[in-house]
Amino acid sequence: KQSCRLPSGPPGLPLLGNLLQLPSTYLFRKLHAWSHEYGPLYTIWMGTQPFVVLGSAAVAADVLDRLSAVTSDRPPMIKARQFFFRDMILVSQDHTPMWRAQRRAIHANFNIRAATSYNLMQEQEAACLALRLLRRPDKPFRECLHRFGASVIFRSCYGGQSIQHLKIDPTKRIDELTEQAMHATAPQRSVVDTLPILNPLICRVKWFRRQADKWFTDMEQEAIRLYDAAVSTDGFDATTLVHDVNTNMEKYGMTKHDAMWMTMTLFMAGQETTDTTLCIFVLAMLHYPEVAQEAQRQLDAVCGDFPPTFEDRAKLPYLEALLKETTRWKPGVPLSIPHMASEDFEYKGYTFKKGTVFLDNLWSQTRDPHLYRNPELFDPSRFLDDSGNLLPINPDTRADQLAFGHGRRVCVGRDFALNTMFIACAYLLWAFRLEWPRDEHGSEVICGVDDFRDTTVTVSPRDFGIVPRPRKEGLEERLLAALKEHDIID
Numbered sequence: 001k002q003s004c005r006l007p008s009g010p011p012g013l014p015l016l017g018n019l020l021q022l023p024s025t026y027l028f029r030k031l032h033a034w035s036h037e038y039g040p041l042y043t044i045w046m047g048t049q050p051f052v053v054l055g056s057a058a059v060a061a062d063v064l065d066r067l068s069a070v071t072s073d074r075p076p077m078i079k080a081r082q083f084f085f086r087d088m089i090l091v092s093q094d095h096t097p098m099w100r101a102q103r104r105a106i107h108a109n110f111n112i113r114a115a116t117s118y119n120l121m122q123e124q125e126a127a128c129l130a131l132r133l134l135r136r137p138d139k140p141f142r143e144c145l146h147r148f149g150a151s152v153i154f155r156s157c158y159g160g161q162s163i164q165h166l167k168i169d170p171t172k173r174i175d176e177l178t179e180q181a182m183h184a185t186a187p188q189r190s191v192v193d194t195l196p197i198l199n200p201l202i203c204r205v206k207w208f209r210r211q212a213d214k215w216f217t218d219m220e221q222e223a224i225r226l227y228d229a230a231v232s233t234d235g236f237d238a239t240t241l242v243h244d245v246n247t248n249m250e251k252y253g254m255t256k257h258d259a260m261w262m263t264m265t266l267f268m269a270g271q272e273t274t275d276t277t278l279c280i281f282v283l284a285m286l287h288y289p290e291v292a293q294e295a296q297r298q299l300d301a302v303c304g305d306f307p308p309t310f311e312d313r314a315k316l317p318y319l320e321a322l323l324k325e326t327t328r329w330k331p332g333v334p335l336s337i338p339h340m341a342s343e344d345f346e347y348k349g350y351t352f353k354k355g356t357v358f359l360d361n362l363w364s365q366t367r368d369p370h371l372y373r374n375p376e377l378f379d380p381s382r383f384l385d386d387s388g389n390l391l392p393i394n395p396d397t398r399a400d401q402l403a404f405g406h407g408r409r410v411c412v413g414r415d416f417a418l419n420t421m422f423i424a425c426a427y428l429l430w431a432f433r434l435e436w437p438r439d440e441h442g443s444e445v446i447c448g449v450d451d452f453r454d455t456t457v458t459v460s461p462r463d464f465g466i467v468p469r470p471r472k473e474g475l476e477e478r479l480l481a482a483l484k485e486h487d488i489i490d
């Protein structure tokens with residue numbers, strides 16, 4: 001029997017396994033609590049399917065990094081993959097030749113060196129964000145962050161002007177469709193994943209698939225529309241993803257249909273994750289003003305009255321540590337995306353059969369007591385030595401960026417996302433003192449450090465307000481100067 005070769009875990013019921021013990025939201029917390037009882041490697045059962053939980057950075061590095069040749073598939077997720085996505089979405093594909101071709105194309109455009117070609121655009125988007133907060137403090141700041149995150153990734157894929165100041169957000173339709181898919185394909189709403197025996201019936205009867213079919217048609221139309229409307233990135237030298245793929249389609253081994261879905265997927269994967277992580281950064285700055293002040297001291301010393309640029313980055317180790325701490329403190333995708341074994345293999349005396357699913361519990365890993373003392377505290381200095389320089393990296397921590405997952409499936413937008421985060425955080429701290437709003441009695445209206453909402457994949461702070469107080473004389477002129485002639489804002 002398979003179970004005797006797997007690590008043990010919480011006892012469950014016959015046939016149902018642990019199903020009834022699993023919460024429908026914040027699953028990572030429950031799994032984290034079980035890690036205290038069963039250790040960093042244990043098994044839970046959803047019906048007859050084993051899920052192996054990876055609860056420490058060392059175990060995840062062994063299983064998903066060092067054994068990535070056999071742990072890089074995705075679970076079947078029948079409703080999502082077969083009926084909604086028709087396996088066109090890279091995030092949920094197995095590591096097939098098509099998946100490899102798409103990763104190669106994305107990597108060529110977003111690897112650590114290539115990603116620098118977007119730096120100018122990212123700087124100007126950050127200036128736009130700061131200017132928007134300055135001029136329109138009445139606007140919900142979350143909406144500003146959302147537009148910023150969307151604009152950066154949208155322009156790198158499809159080109160065009162900054163969407164931060166467009167009246168109509170061209171990404172609204174993708175957002176709606178992404179939300180629909182996330183909602184409809186959540187495990188608790190998928191009968192076919194619990195009872196796969198129903199699959200042939202659903203394949204035969206169109207009526208059962210009507211929601212998924214409509215979603216696919218709508219998303220495909222949107223993907224075609226955006227792909228065909230792509231232009232160069234206004235005023236920058238950077239090549240857009242669409243331009244590069246159109247030029248090198250044969251080299252990448254793709255059709256236009258694949259490329260269109262790939263670009264759409266990239267936008268879907270990159271937008272909400274960036275926006276969520278930025279929001280977590282703002283939450284941390286409001287709860288830990290002394291950290292914000294420390295970063296501001298370094299920013300002022302390095303940049304003075306001129307807005308930060310990527311050239312300043314190497315001189316800002318405290319900010320670099322602050323970014324590491326933001327993704328460690330509250331990883332925005334706390335349970336990552338499950339990996340699946342494509343072959344049988346052995347590890348630590350256990351045998352993991354082909355088809356075993358691995359839950360990469362980033363939440364537990366970023367709270368690993370061997371790596372991070374007092375993990376609930378937001379403390380960038382944990383990454384710094386006494387002189388304020390970055391400490392060497394532990395090889396199991398993926399350069400202190402566990403929040404981007406593992407192995408061959410590691411987030412392909414990681415370096416691009418970290419650049420976006422760096423420049424946005426630098427601008428926000430340089431330009432503003434961030435404060436909580438106050439109610440009619442003068443009391444601060446705060447959002448707690450655990451006041452989050454779970455949207456199945458990302459987990460982000462619930463909506464809250466901020467008051468951005470300018471820190472620099474003539475801030476508006478300085479921001480406009482940083483924008484140069486590229487973007488005029490409303």
Ligand code: HEM
Pocket residue numbers: 090091092103110153265266267269270271273274277332333336337338360403404405406407408409410411412413414416417
């Ligand atoms: C701070 C922002 C981000 C976070 C926290 C994040 C996190 C993650 C995580 C945890 C995974 C799963 C990795 C695994 O399976 O081991 C992932 C996958 C992915 N991410 Fe990101 N991500 C972010 C930004 C981005 C951006 C900006 C892009 C696009 C440029 C992107 C594109 C992708 C794609 C396409 C995948 C799927 C990779 C695959 O399945 O092979 N992400 N990301």
